[in-house]
Amino acid sequence: MTIGKMARGAIAGFAALGAVATATTAVADNEANDLMNATLWTQTSVEFKASSMAAFKLAEVMLDRALADKDWTAALEQGDNYQGKPPAVILDVDETVLDNSEYEAWLIKAKSHYSSKTWLPYINDAISNPIPGSKEFINYAKSKGVEIFYLSNRKAPGEEGTRKNLKKFGYPINEKFDTVLLRGEREEWGSAKGTRRAHVAKDFRVVMLLGDNMGDFVDARKANLAEREEILEKYKNNWSSKWIMIANPMYGSWEGASFDYKWRSSDEEKRQMKMDAMRYWKPKM
Ligand SMILES: [Mg+2]
Structure with a gap:
């Protein structure tokens, strides 16, 4: 047995003793929940923090390439004659820029499920923390003259809370025109994000997309597992260059x-x- 394994055994033994001592009170509150490990990992692990920092650092490297190549576009909705347009990046918000693991942890504790009834008050509390690396990347992009768009499936009534939370941590928001594009702000802005990417692409060259969910890159609503694999393969040259994925094991x-x-x-x-x-x-x- 290695020292590492012995240590793990000893720790497990002490934990078991502790569990016995508090079993009568702990068991009822600690029912198994499929969301727990993912939330714990996202909120407490340095492994998550290091992986998201790596993704955003890669995004900086790729942004330099994108700015040097006028033919580079990350949006499938870009259309023609975009080479002369000013560059922009589009970021999802939840689990890309803001860490909502405290909401997920509350769901576990309250034995509840996601619902817009609790999600909107959570948004309005504006307590989400930054996803590690996101602010550094956004500031880097801004320093290069790149426009920043936040494209989220938070619904329109959550805009004030969303802006408040972003500003709390100093995320830049251009106030000269709408750069926080939420679901339902316009009739055609549904949960599929393509219409909003097209809206940005009208006036900008979209050089990079960042998200935690396939829909942040390509509209693939209701795609089954096999179809999702096909999309992964079809756009294999975009992943990790034009499209940067942040890990989200909690939902998606x-x-x-x-x-x-x-x-x-x-x-x-x-x-x-x-x-x-x-x-x-x-x-x-
Ligand atoms: Mg998200």
């Missing part, structure tokens, strides 16, 4: 795809569909 279209977007199924049914979506080792013994 990846989860919906695993149960065919049957969000109204019971927790048990969704859990079974997730189990069925995985591949398994078949031990030969």
Whole structure:
């Protein structure tokens, strides 16, 4: 046994003793919840912080390339004759710029699920922390004369809280025109983000997209797991150059795809569909 394994065993032993001592009060409040490890990782791990910092550092390198190449565009909605337009980057907000893990942690503790009834008050509290590396990248882009657009599926009534939260941490927001583009601000701005990317692309060369979800890059609503793999392959030259993905293990279209977007199924049914979506080792013994 290695020292590392011994240490882990000893720590587990002490933890078990502690658990026994408090078992009567702890058990009822600590029901298993599929959201817990992902939220813990996002909120507390240096592994998450280092990975998001790496993604944003890569974005800086790629931004330099993008600015040097007038033919470079990151938006599928860009259209023709864009080479002379001023450059812009489009960032998603939730789990790309702002860390909402405290909301997710509250969902676990309250044994609740995402709902717009609790999400809007959370937005209005404006307490989300920066995703590590995001501010440094945005400031770098701004220093290079790149316009910053925040394109979020937060709904229009959450705009004031969103702006307040971004400003609290010094994220630059150009107030000369709308650069915080939320869902439903215009009739055609639905949850698919393509119409809003097209809106930015009318006046700007979109040099980079940053997000935590496939929909932040390409409209692929209701794509199943196999179709998502095809999209990954189809745009393989865009990922990690024009399109920078931030890890979000807490929620996203990846989860919906695993149960065919049957969000109204019971927790048990969704859990079974997730189990069925995985591949398994078949031990030969
Ligand atoms: Mg997001």
